[in-house]
Amino acid sequence: NAGVTQTPKFRVLKTGQSMTLLCAQDMNHEYMYWYRQDPGMGLRLIHYSVGEGTTAKGEVPDGYNVSRLKKQNFLLGLESAAPSQTSVYFCASSYPGQASQNTEAFFGQGTRLTVV
């Protein structure tokens, strides 16, 4: 089982460039999430989706956009990268409602993004 797969694993961008991070899950999960991890700040929710065609803002959405055109994919876009967006990005998915089973979020391996 592949689980949650993120592409790419590493990327260096110049300020002002754009890019898209791809997240794919093969567990038929309804919910998907994008987090960023910064030293001393834990994981902070950027955007999330509760199903195909839906998206919602999380705690730190500014500078990012997302799309969920297919249930298995959740894309995170940076239209004009800034040094403050240097971080490790994690995608996760979950399938709530399965009482006491699979209630946790399943994570991808992360993407280290550096904006110079």
Added chain:
Amino acid sequence: AQTVTQSQPEMSVQEAETVTLSCTYDTSENNYYLFWYKQPPSRQMILVIRQEAYKQQNATENRFSVNFQKAAKSFSLKISDSQLGDTAMYFCAFTEISGTYKYIFGTGTRLKVLA
């Protein structure tokens, strides 16, 4: 808004000893789940243990156990017989059962197991 607080940025423990990591949370919900995740240097997020708020019995998974105090909104992780492979960042996380099912994370505790 729900919050999760981990007040110990770093901890260390001797191999084979026991260590307890602290976590407190704030919520007005009655039904929710709590988790501990481990993040080793590989960066992968690995579920260690989960606790359902409606269960009074503390969850255990081999050497890992929790002390869940619902009234105090406390959820600590005890690691017994610590091993070098336990060296990692540990995150406490919370999610409500109803609604948006967002996972809220603490800032993490970096644990180092010493040989």
